[in-house]
Amino acid sequence: MNKNVNHITEEPIIRIGIILPEDKNTEIIIDFPNPSNYTINSEPLSKKLFVKCQSESILINNKLADKFVIEPNNSLNKNDFTIINSVPTGRRFHWQSEIQVRIPGKVIIQNHNGYLFIINELPLEQYLPYVSTSEMNPDCPSALLEAQTIAARSWLLANRKVNHPKLDIDVCNDDCCQRYQGVTDIPDKSLQAIQKTFGQVLLYNNEICDARYSKCCGGITESFENVWGGKPIPYLSGIPDFPPNNNQTDDLLNFIKSSPPAFCSERYVKPSDIKKYLGKVDKSSSYYRWNIAYSQKEITSIINQKLDLDATNIINISPLKRGYSGRITKLKIDYINKSDKNKSIILNSEYDIRNALHKQFLYSSAIIIEQKTQRNYLPEKFKFIGAGWGHGVGLCQIGALGMALNEYSAGDILKHYFKNIKIEKIY
Numbered sequence: 001m002n003k004n005v006n007h008i009t010e011e012p013i014i015r016i017g018i019i020l021p022e023d024k025n026t027e028i029i030i031d032f033p034n035p036s037n038y039t040i041n042s043e044p045l046s047k048k049l050f051v052k053c054q055s056e057s058i059l060i061n062n063k064l065a066d067k068f069v070i071e072p073n074n075s076l077n078k079n080d081f082t083i084i085n086s087v088p089t090g091r092r093f094h095w096q097s098e099i100q101v102r103i104p105g106k107v108i109i110q111n112h113n114g115y116l117f118i119i120n121e122l123p124l125e126q127y128l129p130y131v132s133t134s135e136m137n138p139d140c141p142s143a144l145l146e147a148q149t150i151a152a153r154s155w156l157l158a159n160r161k162v163n164h165p166k167l168d169i170d171v172c173n174d175d176c177c178q179r180y181q182g183v184t185d186i187p188d189k190s191l192q193a194i195q196k197t198f199g200q201v202l203l204y205n206n207e208i209c210d211a212r213y214s215k216c217c218g219g220i221t222e223s224f225e226n227v228w229g230g231k232p233i234p235y236l237s238g239i240p241d242f243p244p245n246n247n248q249t250d251d252l253l254n255f256i257k258s259s260p261p262a263f264c265s266e267r268y269v270k271p272s273d274i275k276k277y278l279g280k281v282d283k284s285s286s287y288y289r290w291n292i293a294y295s296q297k298e299i300t301s302i303i304n305q306k307l308d309l310d311a312t313n314i315i316n317i318s319p320l321k322r323g324y325s326g327r328i329t330k331l332k333i334d335y336i337n338k339s340d341k342n343k344s345i346i347l348n349s350e351y352d353i354r355n356a357l358h359k360q361f362l363y364s365s366a367i368i369i370e371q372k373t374q375r376n377y378l379p380e381k382f383k384f385i386g387a388g389w390g391h392g393v394g395l396c397q398i399g400a401l402g403m404a405l406n407e408y409s410a411g412d413i414l415k416h417y418f419k420n421i422k423i424e425k426i427y
């Protein structure tokens with residue numbers, strides 16, 4: 001993908017995968033509150049569609065076709081949307097569930113090797129308000145919505161077709177790309193804040209920035225290369241998430257164990273504000289500092305299941321390498337296997353570590369591991385003291401909320417998390 005800003009001269013139309021072939025869905029129900037405002041393959045549309053894969057085609061309400069295209073007559077009508085039921089969200093993460101989404105714009109229904117493939121097609125600026133409000137409550141402070149929208153726009157333009165190269169879409173609707181859960185009631189004030197940023201992106205050396213973000217950095221953001229490998233990206237190198245000249249990050253382990261006053265800490269964001277302003281599918285509210293304890297039996301069973309091992313006991317879990325934020329990027333697990341042999345396995349990414357150490361997915365790999373050993377040499381308990389939620393690279397959403405609640409502007413927020421960038425309107 002060409003990230004150079006000069007090749008974009010007007011607002012692009014984008015394609016978002018809503019139901020992907022990997023979801024292995026073959027049947028779905030779609031509702032239309034205002035069917036008379038739409039057509040399906042240029043014919044009138046009914047209120048309810050029963051969609052089914054039939055060999056290599058699609059069957060909808062007794063009509064068979066290779067592909068169905070549902071188009072709104074007037075794509076700008078705010079009250080027109082398509083309701084798609086049972087859309088997966090948080091695929092492969094601890095918050096995986098199914099939700100109902102309401103999407104504006106054109107909907108394309110196809111059969112992809114026997115499975116449903118549903119695409120939403122619409123102009124980028126119509127999509128963005130629903131990304132910002134899927135990530136955050138629409139009532140949150142304007143500066144945060146503006147910053148989030150500029151970051152989301154930049155990320156999308158820098159990452160079109162990157163995550164799903166085999167499918168004819170730009171992005172999917174989920175955390176794998178950007179969370180997009182469709183139409184919600186956005187107050188006019190918030191919509192104005194979002195629209196104020198029309199066409200604005202982050203630039204570094206005349207290239208659109210790959211503006212990553214995660215829920216909570218834990219007090220220090222992580223550097224790109226420690227999470228995804230490859231070369232460092234200057235504007236995605238880790239920073240202390242503190243006001244200028246207030247660096248408290250000298251000793252990483254102490255830093256994680258204590259609760260220093262970062263922008264994403266309670267000093268700037270009250271727990272009740274996190275609940276109020278976080279996106280609607282996020283359940284817990286303690287992200288800055290948290291802990292979790294396992295018995296020997298529990299952790300053995302989780303690790304066996306996740307890594308397909310035959311461990312009877314875990315002897316030791318030890319960090320070998322940490323990133324700038326304290327996130328563990330290389331971890332060794334020593335264990336005894338069924339044949340009573342001492343074995344070990346090494347995990348080489350924060351993603352694999354988070355996956356292996358939790359039934360679903362650990363909030364972050366910025367953890368201190370405490371092992372309690374009594375009588376024999378095997379630990380009876382493993383306690384993880386953790387910081388943050390997510391990979392921690394780029395903008396910290398809770399920190400950005402903390403800044404916005406304390407009178408920082410969208411520009412202040414973006415320039416804090418992405419060093420040496422420019423904000424520019426490109427169309």
Ligand SMILES: [Zn+2]
Pocket residue numbers: 163164171172173174175176177178
């Ligand atoms: Zn994706």
Ligand SMILES: [Zn+2]
Pocket residue numbers: 216217218219220241262263264396398399
């Ligand atoms: Zn933070």
